[in-house]
Amino acid sequence: MPQSIEELLLEAFAEESAELLGRISAALVDLEHAEGATFTARLSDLRRDVHTLKGSAGAVGRREAMRLCHAAEDRLGDAVRNGALAATTLDALHRAVNALESLCTGAGSDVDLDALIDALDQVVADPADKADAGAAPAPAVESPAVVGATPSAEDSDAPPARLPQPAPRPQETDESALAVPLPSFWP
Secondary structure (H helix, E strand, C coil), X not given: CCCCHHHHHHHHHHHXXXXXXXXXXXXXXXXCCCCXXXXXXXXXXXXXXXXXXXXXXXXXXXXXXXXXHHHHHHHHHHHHHHCCEEHHHHHHHHHHHHHHHXXXXXXXXXXXXXXXXXXXXXXXXXXXXXXXXXXXCCCCCCCCCEECCCCCHHHHHCCCCCCCCCCCCCCXXXXXXXXXXXXXXXX
């Protein structure tokens, strides 16, 4: 009996997700020892693979895997912008990949998704992951190990990085002021 389209999509997703997760795991290990241009290129490739997995998971209804990929992709985006990846973030990403292996196969009922996403969201407070471009890096003594960054003499005397301030809230507007008159032929 021929397979349904859904079964074919899930089969293709199983193959693709296994390949992507293998590449993602290998990239995380490689990042621990990469520096400079190699670090940046590997980090960009890793983010692209997580993005691809996120889209594929969403396409076949693996919403939990999609949510976890989204959180991981956000942290990787921060790392790409900052050119560094803190050890705490790397650890949270390793745990996320382990959980994604279960979530992508549909066997992830024992995965504490909220705790994993919270762990990824909490590492954003790490100065190495979320430093302002104009802010000085955090003191080397107080910050966790950072992969891909090169320490400088300025680090030890620099004040901690400031977190970005939230954007101001838009002013509430009168919705009637936004109304556009319809043409006379409109029903």
